[in-house]
Amino acid sequence: MTPVLSYDELAVLIKARAGIQVDPMDLERPGASFDEFGIDSLGLLGVVGELENRHGVQIPADAVTHKTPADFVAAVNSAVKAGA
Amino acid sequence: MTGRTAVLTGMGVVAPNGIGADDFWKATREGRSVLAPIDREGCDRYPVRVAGLVRGFDAASFVEERYLVQTDRFTHFAMAAAGLALDEAGLTVDDPFGIGVVTAAGSGGGAFGQRELQELWSRGPHHVGPYQSIAWFYAASTGQISIRGGFKGPCGVVASDEAGGLDALAHAARAIRRGTEAVVAGAAEAPIAPYSMVCQLGYPGLSTEERPERAYLPFAPDAPGFVPAEGGAMFVVESESAARARGARIRAQLAGHAATFTGAARWAESRAGLAHAVRGALAEARCAPDEIDVVFADALGVPEADRAEALALADALGDHSARVPVTAPKAGVGRAHCGAPVLDVAAAVLALENGLVPPTPNVTTSDLGLDLVTGFARSAELRTALVLSRGLMGSNAALVLRRTP
Numbered sequence: 001m002t003p004v005l006s007y008d009e010l011a012v013l014i015k016a017r018a019g020i021q022v023d024p025m026d027l028e029r030p031g032a033s034f035d036e037f038g039i040d041s042l043g044l045l046g047v048v049g050e051l052e053n054r055h056g057v058q059i060p061a062d063a064v065t066h067k068t069p070a071d072f073v074a075a076v077n078s079a080v081k082a083g084a
Numbered sequence: 085m086t087g088r089t090a091v092l093t094g095m096g097v098v099a100p101n102g103i104g105a106d107d108f109w110k111a112t113r114e115g116r117s118v119l120a121p122i123d124r125e126g127c128d129r130y131p132v133r134v135a136g137l138v139r140g141f142d143a144a145s146f147v148e149e150r151y152l153v154q155t156d157r158f159t160h161f162a163m164a165a166a167g168l169a170l171d172e173a174g175l176t177v178d179d180p181f182g183i184g185v186v187t188a189a190g191s192g193g194g195a196f197g198q199r200e201l202q203e204l205w206s207r208g209p210h211h212v213g214p215y216q217s218i219a220w221f222y223a224a225s226t227g228q229i230s231i232r233g234g235f236k237g238p239c240g241v242v243a244s245d246e247a248g249g250l251d252a253l254a255h256a257a258r259a260i261r262r263g264t265e266a267v268v269a270g271a272a273e274a275p276i277a278p279y280s281m282v283c284q285l286g287y288p289g290l291s292t293e294e295r296p297e298r299a300y301l302p303f304a305p306d307a308p309g310f311v312p313a314e315g316g317a318m319f320v321v322e323s324e325s326a327a328r329a330r331g332a333r334i335r336a337q338l339a340g341h342a343a344t345f346t347g348a349a350r351w352a353e354s355r356a357g358l359a360h361a362v363r364g365a366l367a368e369a370r371c372a373p374d375e376i377d378v379v380f381a382d383a384l385g386v387p388e389a390d391r392a393e394a395l396a397l398a399d400a401l402g403d404h405s406a407r408v409p410v411t412a413p414k415a416g417v418g419r420a421h422c423g424a425p426v427l428d429v430a431a432a433v434l435a436l437e438n439g440l441v442p443p444t445p446n447v448t449t450s451d452l453g454l455d456l457v458t459g460f461a462r463s464a465e466l467r468t469a470l471v472l473s474r475g476l477m478g479s480n481a482a483l484v485l486r487r488t489p
Contacts, residue, residue: 019152
């Protein structure tokens with residue numbers, strides 16, 4: 001099935017909520033970590049809040065502890081799928 | 085003197101009359117007043133009608149967006165000013181633990197906080213962003229300057245009222261004396277926002293005069309109170325020996341400081357408090373009263389407070405108080421809380437360098453026995469400057485600055 005959160009959307013949300021410009025291709029690169037882009041947990045918390053508002057779901061608080069975009073996207077999509 | 089004398093090697097200014105020290109000094113020495121009707125959205129229906137507003141400030145040209153989304157305008161000002169000061173100082177970070185940051189704050193991030201609280205009440209808690217937890221807070225500017233520069237030395241925030249701007253520089257000088265290599269220090273405020281405006285409305289000294297050229301007339305017999313403002317200045321403070329060793333341009337020495345507290349709005353009592361602070365600052369600077377070449381006055385613009393300041397100068401400087409040029413450039417820009425005294429420090433440094441006492445804008449007469457410089461800047465041989473500041477809640481501070489050979 002189509003994932004709800006794509007890397008394109010994640011890049012847009014990171015730019016809007018954390019003020020950091022990042023290429024979706026870089027987010028998707030295997031081994032990429034939020035650290036290397038300067039995205040901290042407060043920045044991710046803003047992204048999570050925006051996703052919750054957009055999709056009307058609850059995303060587990062530990063989503064912001066994921067160190068890599070891949071883990072974060074997987075956690076968000078499973079939460080959205082479960083909540084849908 | 086010992087090798088741990090604190091000196092200023094960089095200066096960044098964001099003021100209603102100019103962004104950057106050059107523009108600020110040009111407007112200041114010309115005595116240009118930029119006080120204007122408050123036309124900012126949500127701020128134009130209060131009894132306070134005139135302020136000093138920073139215009140044309142493009143935060144993104146000074147600070148990366150990742151910091152801008154996390155911070156209020158007061159931190160944007162502080163980060164921009166700190167960046168300008170650091171660029172000028174040419175400081176390199178060899179040991180991150182050797183560089184600290186200290187700012188003073190009295191207003192905080194009112195606009196950011198209000199925006200988030202409006203989200204809370206209109207759309208609910210899920211629409212409040214996480215940066216609300218840090219952006220409104222007094223400590224935000226110190227923290228963000230530290231993070232941006234990678235400065236891991238002693239960091240702090242001085243919350244001691246408007247005079248805290250001077251206390252922040254003294255705090256930095258103490259850190260230098262204890263061995264820290266450099267401290268980024270100063271203050272910037274952004275209180276011209278609806279919530280922050282409302283917080284100020286209870287101050288009896290606030291001017292409700294609608295004509296900008298009549299709204300803030302310190303030391304004049306008919307002074308109607310003071311005008312609020314936004315902006316501030318940041319400095320790089322380092323030890324004189326370290327600055328000389330790396331060939332940095334030394335702009336002035338922080339020679340002495342003292343602070344006292346005499347209670348909220350007790351202007352008559354501020355006379356003794358201010359005089360005591362001046363004596364303490366002179367003693368620390370090993371400076372005789374008649375060595376003071378220019379005074380940058382607190383200049384509240386409330387007749388009782390102005391009288392107390394004139395008497396304090398007479399108490400502390402004796403006969404010299406009637407001869408020394410006294411000026412209040414802030415009459416043309418307003419009082420930016422903790423930003424006000426540090427803008428005076430910036431003006432004092434530039435005055436020392438240029439041998440020019442800038443005038444007190446808009447004021448034409450004073451009968452308090454002071455040699456108040458009005459109209460045009462006055463040429464003078466300037467070696468030592470005294471900067472005074474008082475807060476509405478009772479803080480008094482004095483700072484002695486000395487030109488270095």
